[in-house]
Amino acid sequence: MAVQAQYNSSSGSDPVGYEEGSGPFALIIIPSLLALSTLIVVSQIIWSFVTKRSSAQVITGSSSSVNEGEPVPLDTGVGTLRPAQGALGLWEMPALCTLVGVEPLQMGHYGPICTAQLKEDNTSTAVVIKTLKDRSNQSEATEFVDFGLFLAAVSKHKNIVKMLYCQTRRMPMYLVLEASFPGNLLHFLWSLREDRCGAGDNFQVFSEMSVYLAAKQVAAGLDYIHSYHRTIHGDVAARNMLIGSGLSVKVSGLDWAFKSRQMRMVDKEQEVNVPVKWQAPERIMRLPITDRSDVWSFGILLYEMITLGSPPYPDLDPSEVLPNTLAHYRMKRPENCGAPLYDLIKYCCMWNFKDRPVYSAIIRLLDSYKYLADTKPLRSEQRMDICEYRRIAGLPRCQ
Incomplete structure (x- = not known):
């Protein structure tokens, strides 16, 4: 009351919007509105983050499932196959398999392409090896793994050249493809x-x-x-x-x-x-x-x-x-x-x-x-x- 009296005595009238009895209401409702709007904005940000994260998980799941059963239609568009940790894990060369008689064939986009024999369970299979050249940078290595993912996805049809194994967890990196004769x-x-x-x-x-x-x-x-x-x-x-x-x-x-x-x-x-x-x-x-x-x-x-x-x-x-x-x-x-x-x-x-x-x-x-x-x-x-x-x-x- 002391503050109100002092103001009235100095100005001679009430300010606009601050009629008697409205002051306490304004002091309550305005901070409440500000708090509510802040809560709405924060909620939208959290929802956007969760939605994007879920979408990313769906794409990653589609890429990793190329190693399973039926082929995965890549209807999400171009460029959905991204290299991920262990993405080619099921395709990595088993410890009991060896490559012998490796002979250079020609130079490919990523490095030398060679022919070899794949020794596995007392059997020998003619294969073609696509290698990643020495001194490749991280971007090239990532693209090479991406290429392996792509081949793993599309090579499930009998009339597409098939990828058999790969080595992408350590150098030298290579992809092992089936060979045909002639x-x-x-x-x-x-x-x-x-x-x-x-x-x-x-x-x-x-x-x-x-x-x-x-x-x-x-x-x-x-x-x-x-x-x-x-x-x-x-x-x-x-x-x-x-x-x-x-x-x-x-x-x-x-x-x-x-x-x-x-x-x-x-x-x-x-x-x-x-x-x-x-x-x-x-x-x-x-x-x-x-x-x-x-x-x-x-x-x-x-x-x-x-x-x-x-x-x-x-x-x-x-x-x-x-x-x-x-x-x-x-x-x-x-x-x-x-x-x-x-x-x-x-x-x-x-x-x-x-x-x-x-x-x-x-x-x-x-x-x-x-x-x-x-x-x-x-x-x-x-x-x-x-x-x-x-x-x-x-x-x-x-x-």
Whole structure:
């Protein structure tokens, strides 16, 4: 009361909003409102943190489950596979397994690629080893583990090259993949030109019928990685397929698919590594790439197989491919190529990607047409000049 009296005596009137009897109410309600608003803000922050943490746990769980039973559809989008502690634990090389007879094969993206024999339970299996080069930094090591996770996820289909084991917990780091014999499909096709397949089993006859059987397996593998993993191969060609005994064919060369998935985009370096003659028109024009872009390349693969490894568009320079396809140019029907197979090649290589068939339709067509295929062995009197092939195909020239 003393304070109120003093104020009234000095000003002569009450201030606005502070009528008699309202002062205690204001002193109670305003701090209460401030406390309530603070509580709401803090609650929102805590809820946001919990939600993000739960989401992260879901993604991590999806990545780690690639080692279990059924394949995990990666519908969450590009780049969901992240390296984690023990992420490849179930794939680590057992102590009782050894690698013997290691021989360098070629230089890969991450380091040397070698061949070897995997000794396990008194059995010996031919394998290919992808290694991480010495003096790799932490970023490269992380990407290598990511690549291992990717292979572990997609290699569950019988027509995808399979990862058997890995070593990622210590140096040297490497991935152990199954090998096929004779191996590289393109080299095998070239060997048929010289009538020296060298397989030692039923490869003495590779006919138009064989093209259908091999193509169906490739289509099944590509359909799997797209349907189950929302992944585009990006480099479909005979050089990236493996052929084994019994005419078994597996899709390999998944580096492009992995890099585009991790980076969420396709960079110029990746595209340079894919020759123009295997690229769909939309890729050459740097438009969005879809699984139908792979279908175009699959049509080129059919041409490679029926011609025993000839380069596509043999009468065109790589720089002439886009203008000519824009003018609806089509490769001539190869020798020994039946009308149904040639029609399928043209169907896969339609200019508008929406007009190309999906893989499931391709598989049905291959099943339907194979009964019309010729069964006589494919032969070519012309031996393959590797340097000339690389020039026509638009690959780096011979050194």
